[in-house]
Amino acid sequence: MQPEREAVIFAGGKSSRMGRDKALLPFGGYSTLAEYQYRRLLPLFDRVSLSAKGDKFPFDSPRIYDRDAETSSPMVALASVLEQAQHDIVFVLSVDMPLVDALLIDRLYDAHADHPAAQIILAASPHGTEPLCALYHRDLLPRITEQLERGEHRMHALLKEAVTVKVPCEREEIFTNLNTPEEYYRLLR
Template structure:
């Protein structure tokens, strides 16, 4: 049974360290990393959406267009809240190894209630783009955007954030550079 929350794959970043749009790089058996993530997550969640600045994908998927001028996760979160009107699971497109074990433990922590955000954490630190965000955060996000503030860390520090600890660092491997992309493709 899928988790009763929508999942939003964040695929609207600049990919400046990669040198090209990482969401559009081939991965696994798919033409793009975005499609790889979409296809593997679709059976696990009530719905799956791609957060992006433009319709750039060579496959059909529900899009949440982030029309903000800034490239920041907070802009995508705000667009997702406005499009979905409720709580959702967030995952960065470039984190292909977060799996059902991660989603399950995050969802259990979310179901306990009392948190505005539930975020994965490993020995290297927190992973804010692997977590569950509740509608309680919308007013603070809206105020931050109106004030030109876009630091996700600031939002989480000033919210009721529950961290879920994981020992396995590889679950949160993030592809930001060509070398990291090559390493992830080899591990896949």
């Protein structure tokens, strides 16, 4: 029997290179990229939530708001997610990675089954690790809180300190990020 799966879409970033909030850009037949991600993950998970600093989305879904609304950091978002998650293991995906597919997600969960003591199971693309395409265990929360208290917001610092398993994926195109207008319009075409 497959354990229940919970996913959280990280959609609270600054989008500084895009010049506007990329989570709110139209995509894939939906009025926002956030809704596109939400709708496509729904069949794969028992629960899907959006993580952000505030309620900016024009559709209904569970929300997890950052505990620190002033600091823009995936680490702050991850702390908030692990505090409020309904399961011990949470799949985290950046809103700007719309090509990550069910095959890769299943591989992450398979790796978790093979390495039950792992605290982080993340995808590794040909260009490096993908901390916003990963499974995180709730028992990381004290470590994340301690890192934040000392001003450490880098996700890669957490990866070094935690029990981490990397799942290689050679299909580099699925890690396409929509960081700039050029990347967004290229993917729309």
